[in-house]
Amino acid sequence: MQSSAPIGTNPAPPPALKPPVDEATLVHKHVLRGPFWQRIPAYREVGEEQFLDHRWQAKHSITNPPKLLAALQGLVSETFIEDARQGFALAPMSVRVSPYLLSLIDWENPLDDPIRIQFIPLASTKLPDHPKLELDSLHERADAPVPGLTHRYADKALFLPLDTCPVYCRFCTRSYAVGIDTDAVEKYDLHADENRWQKAFAYVASRPELEDIVVSGGDAYNLRASQLTLIGETLLAMPNIRRIRYATKGPAVMPQKILSDHEWVDALTAVVEKGRKLHKEVVIHTHFNHPNEITGITQDAMNRLFERGITVRNQSVLQRRVNDSVATMRLLVKRLGHVNVHPYYVYVHDLVKGVEELRTSVDTALTIEKNVRGSTAGFNTPTFVVDAPGGGGKRDAHSFEHYDRETGISVYTSRAVKPGHFYLYFDPIDLLPAAGRARWSDPRERPAMIDRAIAAARARVR
Numbered sequence: 268m269q270s271s272a273p274i275g276t277n278p279a280p281p282p283a284l285k286p287p288v289d290e291a292t293l294v295h296k297h298v299l300r301g302p303f304w305q306r307i308p309a310y311r312e313v314g315e316e317q318f319l320d321h322r323w324q325a326k327h328s329i330t331n332p333p334k335l336l337a338a339l340q341g342l343v344s345e346t347f348i349e350d351a352r353q354g355f356a357l358a359p360m361s362v363r364v365s366p367y368l369l370s371l372i373d374w375e376n377p378l379d380d381p382i383r384i385q386f387i388p389l390a391s392t393k394l395p396d397h398p399k400l401e402l403d404s405l406h407e408r409a410d411a412p413v414p415g416l417t418h419r420y421a422d423k424a425l426f427l428p429l430d431t432c433p434v435y436c437r438f439c440t441r442s443y444a445v446g447i448d449t450d451a452v453e454k455y456d457l458h459a460d461e462n463r464w465q466k467a468f469a470y471v472a473s474r475p476e477l478e479d480i481v482v483s484g485g486d487a488y489n490l491r492a493s494q495l496t497l498i499g500e501t502l503l504a505m506p507n508i509r510r511i512r513y514a515t516k517g518p519a520v521m522p523q524k525i526l527s528d529h530e531w532v533d534a535l536t537a538v539v540e541k542g543r544k545l546h547k548e549v550v551i552h553t554h555f556n557h558p559n560e561i562t563g564i565t566q567d568a569m570n571r572l573f574e575r576g577i578t579v580r581n582q583s584v585l586q587r588r589v590n591d592s593v594a595t596m597r598l599l600v601k602r603l604g605h606v607n608v609h610p611y612y613v614y615v616h617d618l619v620k621g622v623e624e625l626r627t628s629v630d631t632a633l634t635i636e637k638n639v640r641g642s643t644a645g646f647n648t649p650t651f652v653v654d655a656p657g658g659g660g661k662r663d664a665h666s667f668e669h670y671d672r673e674t675g676i677s678v679y680t681s682r683a684v685k686p687g688h689f690y691l692y693f694d695p696i697d698l699l700p701a702a703g704r705a706r707w708s709d710p711r712e713r714p715a716m717i718d719r720a721i722a723a724a725r726a727r728v729r
């Protein structure tokens with residue numbers, strides 16, 4: 268009889284069915300640490316304590332080309348700065364970039380850097396908007412009984428208590444309201460006004476079917492601790508409310524706040540704990556788009572929230588040259604899981620003014636989805652969605668009733684939200700085959716393409 272190994276010694280591992288994996292290739296685990304910001308001329312003397320201070324980050328954020336130039340003295344060419352100057356002038360969004368993000372950009376090659384592409388507009392890459400594009404393509408204002416409260420779905424609503432953010436993303440779907448007026452857009456006013464909030468609360472309390480409130484913006488990071496508490500406690504006190512999500516891009520663009528703004532994090536924790544005692548869920552929804560946005564500072568910040576039992580979920584926007592490859596999206600999803608953030612959605616880029624070069628096709632989203640699903644836990648696998656232009660709500664990207672890759676028109680229905688309606692998404696024209704591009708260049712052909720797409724969808728729906 269063979270004796271088994273004594274307890275405490277490791278038996279040899281059973282024969283492998285898969286080839287061995289080198290630990291060094293598990294790149295999702297390797298987050299950037301160390302004083303990486305000191306590569307930027309303006310931050311060469313900045314120590315860790317200062318860099319981790321969220322007030323320092325906010326105070327030194329870049330809002331115009333002269334500040335950008337001053338921070339990057341000698342690191343970028345004159346041509347780049349001039350391109351950015353013209354890009355800022357054309358942009359529908361205000362510009363605001365934290366020193367943290369600025370330090371994560373590869374300044375050896377800023378043209379191709381995924382963080383530069385998202386935050387610093389350049390005139391040279393601009394494409395014309397799609398002819399079917401409109402400001403507020405999701406019709407958030409049309410579904411708002413009170414300014415800043417969109418009640419589209421039966422049991423959940425979107426509350427926009429403020430219109431500022433710690434940074435401004437070029438691709439923001441809410442460029443109709445978020446940020447300060449730009450040369451290109453005069454904004455719809457959603458500033459933090461507690462009288463307006465009271466109207467929104469009164470509406471939410473009056474609708475027994477509402478259970479779930481997304482507190483977005485703008486960005487919940489910019490709520491004062493007392494405002495975060497007021498909103499959380501008011502909503503938790505309503506018997507109909509079961510779930511609250513605070514939406515903030517903060518963890519992705521200024522994780523320092525979670526490590527250094529104790530008042531804000533304690534206020535958040537208190538709302539989460541109060542909710543837990545009432546058996547109601549309060550979570551954070553955040554917005555990472557690229558694996559480079561997840562550093563050692565992010566990991567420390569997410570650990571802080573995890574220790575406090577605060578769930579964090581992620582919503583990404585699929586963007587051309589940022590995260591529209593299988594390898595990047597797989598790495599993003601794995602790295603998010605590694606820092607205990609659950610990937611929830613990847614949005615096909617909304618039809619947003621002034622950023623046509625960032626949009627991708629539905630087909631790209633479908634291909635990436637097929638390659639990501641299965642690469643990690645199912646609960647860490649995002650659903651790829653199209654937020655149906657015109658107010659149909661979020662639809663699984665695969666669930667179109669009709670999709671013509673030549674015209675780039677996909678048609679979705681939204682049976683739970685607006686039964687009987689058809690919603691159209693349009694791929695960017697420059698990515699279409701030549702035949703499709705030719706058809707869009709003829710304005711008389713446009714309504715015919717759209718009518719045909721809707722007819723094809725109608726024939727399929729039952």
Ligand SMILES: *Cc1c(COP(=O)(O)O)cnc(C)c1O
Binds near residue numbers: 417481661
């Ligand atoms: C996204 C969104 C919600 C929340 O939808 P989920 O699919 O539950 O994340 C609620 N209201 C509006 C208007 C939205 O756009």
Ligand code: SF4
Binds near residue numbers: 432445484486516
């Ligand atoms: S943080 Fe969110 S709301 Fe603010 S600009 Fe970016 S995408 Fe828009």
